[in-house]
Amino acid sequence: DAKTTQPNSMESNEEEPVHLPCNHSTISGTDYIHWYRQLPSQGPEYVIHGLTSNVNNRMASLAIAEDRKSSTLILHRATLRDAAVYYCILRGAGGTSYGKLTFGQGTILTVHP
């Protein structure tokens, strides 16, 4: 899977929007952009994914740049429960490597009350 680059950490205040960026300049045309998050001492949690168009679900929104070389995960109103490590990963459509997930360092999001 192609490489992604994320900031090591970000901070936000409760009830404010959070924009988590991810760069993936070597993305291929068939790579899907996935976001997962992991709260302390818990298993990773799927957040959202997309291919070309922006996506919304109950947890977050995913904004994908027109050239697909970057994307942004948007939490519309951060809560203390959103404090976690957020991982942006690319996954090829063909199910390579048995579909395994490979997490990079991710972004540690701190939410202040």
Next chain:
Amino acid sequence: DVKVTQSSRYLVKRTGEKVFLECVQDMDHENMFWYRQDPGLGLRLIYFSYDVKMKEKGDIPEGYSVSREKKERFSLILESASTNQTSMYLCASSLLAGGPYEQYFGPGTRLTVT
């Protein structure tokens, strides 16, 4: 919502013991995975199963085996536990492998081998 459950959240075992970790998913997913997660090493795939009784080795299968007798259940077996198998073990499932399909994780089992 998809639910993936693991048999234990915390487990302490002695060196040489045989250890069974069980994982159950309730969404009729084809694919199930066992990972371990260690600080600084990220997520590493141990084994993967794409169907009942079918399994494939992941990146670090040594010292582990798996069993998938029913679609919803995927077991990880440590044949003879060693201290270097102290880790967080994560089970995941997905409908199919590949880009469009998300994986759902269980809460994890923190295993300590003494």
